Amino acid sequence: MSVRARLRRSSAVALVSAITAGSALLLTACDPSGDSTGAQPAGTAPARTTPTAPTAPAGTASGTPTTPTTASAAPSAPASAAASSPARQQPSAAPTRAAAVNRTRGTGLTVSDGTRYVVMDGQVVDFGTVVRDLAWSPDGKRAAFIDGNGNLETSDPDGGHQVLVARAPSGVTWSHPTWQVFVPSENDAAMYLQPKNNLQFTAEDHGTLRLLTVPAEGGAPQQLGLGNFSDDDAKPLPDTGNLWPNGAGRYGSSTYANRNDGQVYLRDDYLRQQGGAVTKGSQPDLSDEGDLVFVRSVDGHDHLFTKTGGYDGPERDLTPQATADCTEPVFSPDGRTVAFRAPDGIYTVPAKGGAPVKISDTVGLPAYRS
Template sequence: MRSKSIKKSLAATAVLASSVVTGVGLAGSAQATTAGASNSPLTITNGTHTVLYSGQAWTYQGNIAQASWAPDGSRIAYVDGNGNVVTERAGGGGIAVVAPAKAGATRSNPTWVDNGKAIVFAEKVNGASKLEAVPAYLAPGTQVDETDPLSFLGGQKFTEGAESAPDSNGDLLAFQHFNSATQQTDIYVQDSFGRGSAGPVLLAANGDSPTVSPDGKTIAFLRRDSSGYEQIWTAAWHGQDPNFPPGTPKQLTSGTKNHIAPTYSPDGTRIAYEASTQTSGKPEDVESIAANGTGQRVESNTWGFPSYRPSNPNTMVRLQGSDRIGTAIAASQAEWTTAPGNPGANKYPANNVVLSRSDQFADALGGSTLATSVGAPLLLTPSDHLDAGVKAEIARVLGPAKAGKTVYVLGGEQALSPAVANAVHAMGYTVKRLAGADRYATSVAIANEVTRTTQPGSGWQQPERVLVATGNLSPDALSAGAAAESGGHNGPFSGVVILTDDKKMPASTAAYLAQVKAHNNASYPTPVYGVGGAADTALTSIGFQHTPLVGATRYETSYLVARTFFGSWDEGQGSAPTNVGFATGANWADALSGGAFMGMKGGPLLLVNPATGEPASEAEAWLTGFSSSITTGYVFGGTAAVPSVTDSGVGNLIGAMGGQVNYVVNPKN
């Protein structure tokens, strides 16, 4: 993708690090390590612009003392000389400030948590140290809110305000807490920010600088021996269950040497550390030892903080068929296993299918949201008959006919004929047609079905989110479809997509919105979004309060939808993306089935210009910023619809340096 536009977009959000790092004594804590391949390289930082990477020097924009690598190795996190917590692209460039400096605050030990979606660091103010958490990336203009990763936990055995040296393998969070009674630091651990647990668990008294093994089964930490040397100890971690307490600490190293800033290798076989034969002063080299305490060796004669960069290639998947019907089938086969499936291997078949006509979009624009709500693939068929390939795919994912397996038919009999419905019925499945007098009323019928299936009950079911888009052109509604049910840590929202008659508000849509308004909770009213200029105008024409998501082009609007519903690290709005989809903005069919697929993957669908293969330039910068959490990109349609440059270009944006991306076509679940 165009490098100039990427650099320009990144420059709008970047804050360059200062050229001075103070107080680099390098007596610090561990650096986070995520599970990765055995050939994951060891990097060394020492407070300069240079990062030693497998023996080679790489120059970065900021001076880097302590550093931590994202789970896929695409970005490095550190505290710059001005006190900003920043991330920078692997190989240098593209700095993003994730926590701006605060007067009187000293930050240290940034570590990636929640599988690259957030960063936890220690912050010391007026002598008190605590842990803070921030999203790993925020789009330009977004307010940065520091949150306490321990604030919603119960059962702590200490009063917060003396925590430091956080470390994580992406799931577990370990840290040290100063015990005022013993005047020593103790090591505590919690899983996934303590959700569903009683809070941090004491792993070991009298320890510092914890590091979590990639598999989360062992915590290594430092403890001084009788001669004052820092030795590495380990303790088994059995989880938060009080019936399975942590293991008894075991000493791993000994001798007249300090073992500073330990960190596990991504395959868990070794622990690297700074080494010094002095009880104080600058380290002399970087060494490592096997996780069982054998095989000590010198890794580098250059001293500094060791940190492994995980080698975890990202994946670009293209889902394509010989036509739009085949592309929808390919998407279904990639997500849904053949019935009856194998739940033990996390392979579940679908219990429903959503079926739409293949030649027009009019009645189908809410279909992506419906497919997500009922856990179904969205398939396309000609209006007058059931396509043979589609029939076979319905049978594959639903398996033998029985009660509870439904095929939803979108639109009236002019959209999908009785011949289609009868063919499905003859297969033994329940057929449910969702239709209205026109495309706008059909969108309302689909919306009502979405809330009925996600919130069972009688009477009106209030949606949790409403996205409004024009029904006269497809792009805005297609972007909305993948996002309507996107959610945070508590699961998907019950969101719907309803349509306007371009800039006019149809009576059926207005009536639905009136119901939403009448049933609003005064404290938490259902948010309504106008996706695209036409919907914004239609909502304004009836005086309906809403949030406009309007770009200058369909590609910019698509980006704004992604940014709004997938661009945060927040339970109330939407989680940072792990998966991102791409479809042409010039045609609707691939984006329709792709939107349903992305709804199941919990990621946005970005529209790309088929002439260039690129999304909006802002989206390129957004993808690079979120590369720490994005593991997979999906491209819908053949190269005639979305050129191959999209695969390689997006791969370069989300992947780490050195082209660490796997390219796959039409995988099967």
């Protein structure tokens, strides 16, 4: 079953297209208050383990999280990749309690801001190493991130049991990892479908962007296959300029953007590698039900849009009254909420539409842990 077929099963969701002028996306008017009582920096993470991981092939390329031209706000700076990089950055202090946490407790929302500290469930967790572009496995038991040396690592949620998955070649920048996990059912096993536990990420090699994949337990990264849908008129998909992958769904599907053509793409890896362009935008995320959220520039500001019901489904602006850039959106595990980054912190908005609510003053990359 292809993504196209599966996505068409998703019913179109009626989205509220009008958010009142006095509501949240006058971002400075959002309520910054929240229950941060009792939120404290967690203890220093246990010592990391760094088994030797194979080095990525020297010719393997990658991509920064630079937005396509349709989005005006750049995401957080990518890790500086280099085998010869100096020691990891060690910020001197955790973010302040009230400013960092606000309303994250009980939401599953985490925020990584390029330091060693991660806002998580009403706490500020010290991972003991720089954490960039944090992403969670579907079961929430492992984190993947780019460390201070630009390498790909995984760890437990408290930063312990860190594993070096792969080292970035000198001069190559890696960013924005995402998990691809597939656990075959009995019927899937009968079709000889194999389980998957991979990490996909973007990488930049002297300005050339590509998507790479590597087993989550470690290995040599390889370029991610991007096959076309089996339509008679299908054009070859671009294999460079791709960035910002996000995986979802039990079949290991994913979405990504292309910096060169400004398109959002879907990729299906069920029976075969298939995919195609969906819409104009950047920084996409995919829900387990096959809905998309992405960024598109409107009247000088970056807005969040959803697309439901598959390739031909309707699109709705979730932030029609935005007076500042809304970027880096991510679905909650149940697909009902979208978290996003604004210039003054992290907000959430119902996926069906509504008033955005500020949830953290920390400015960084939002992600949901199941």
